[in-house]
Amino acid sequence: MPEPLLLLSDVHTHIGPYHILHGVDFSVPTGELTMLLGRNGAGKTTTLRTIMGLWQASSGRIRFDGRDITASATPDIAHAGIAYVPESMGIFTDLTVRENIVLAARSGPLDKTRLDWILGLFPALKRFWNLPAGNLSGGQKQMLAIARAIAEPRRLLLIDEPTKGLAPVMVRSMIEAFKALKASGETILLVEQNFYAASALGDNVVVMDDGRIVHAGAMSDLVADTALQQRLLGLSLDAHQ
Template identity: 70%
Template sequence: MTADLVRLEGVHTHIGQYHILQGVDLVVPEGELTVLLGRNGAGKTTCLRTIMGLWQPSAGRLTWRGREIGGWATPDIARLGIAYVPESMGIFADLTVAENMVLAARAGRPDPRRLDWIFGFFPALRKFWDFPAGVLSGGQKQMLSIARAVIEPRDLILVDEPTKGIAPAIIEAMIGAFRELKRGGTTILLVEQNFRFAASLGDGVAVMDDGRIVHAGRMADLAADAALQTRLLGLSLDQHQ
């Protein structure tokens, strides 16, 4: 039996006057890659940011290995071994690639073996190691954002739409990196609009609509059911290029 790493039970999140999450029930099993799908504005990013403590839940229960963490500050949540890759990438454009990576390493200096492992998936980071991160292409910035999150082993990585606007070759490198992370025991919660990418990686899947989880199950089952895809997402995987 796979243990639950993160569990949301009836979680509500308000941002100002807006009620974004409206009773989310979500389980993220340890050691798996769970994909969070849904139309734009469904609440997927808010769900990640609530887990990370960037936005606070207004009701419900949020637990990490059975321990309540709802309302914790983001640095305390990060110290549990959780990293977040935002859609905005969150890199420091005026700092070099090397400086970005050093800042992400809690020990203050990246492990050379870990760096070599990262360079194996994202060789451009080695090439531009001493360049300001702001000169990187969009795909290279996304590489850096993911690399910063995994510069040290993490128990959970929250990733928000990593393939948005990214070239196919870089997407293939991401697939390899995420698969290797899973093999190493890292749990991943991935928000993604590229359904083919999601289906190639996902163990489990949850679909959000209007601030709630409207479907949860195995990704293989959703990938095999075009009618269910169309009902939940408005477009089947076979139609989506």
């Protein structure tokens, strides 16, 4: 079998005196959407930040596209083709929507065909194209953050809780956008607390608890097993429909 696009092997991460990740092992296959689930404080965000080099792994290995990036600097990891959308979104609220997206295309002028594709994913951004990003709703800001991440082609998207705090109608819009991203062949590692959204999108699922991987497999298997949902996450899909 071909090597997965992203592979974490026995990754440990310390933040100051705190040991946050304890031997994390999982993979992200090319062209699929992998969900990273777990209760609050399980280590999901730390995992994304460690992959991105924002926090250095204390030990273990992170391989991306066959290359060891464990000790690589964040700019080098980004240049290799990984984009990260943090929970805080990281947009420039004083700049217009257009300026936010143009600035994200660091390699040169934004390709018009790609821009049309992005605006097709997130039509609201076109309506607010020349307005300050600070005027957008929470869901629209999240859409802008993702649009910035895909302003240029990326090999892997790391996205942290894109539906957090969003109204149900906006969650449904976000699900449809991610379905379109999947259909285009994007590889995505997505942290999500909304199990309904996770079940609608995930090809694969990795579940964390207390900085460790406690389950990995097909998302469809977890969706079908309410007892496993309850044991791993303290919830069931039926309660989140």
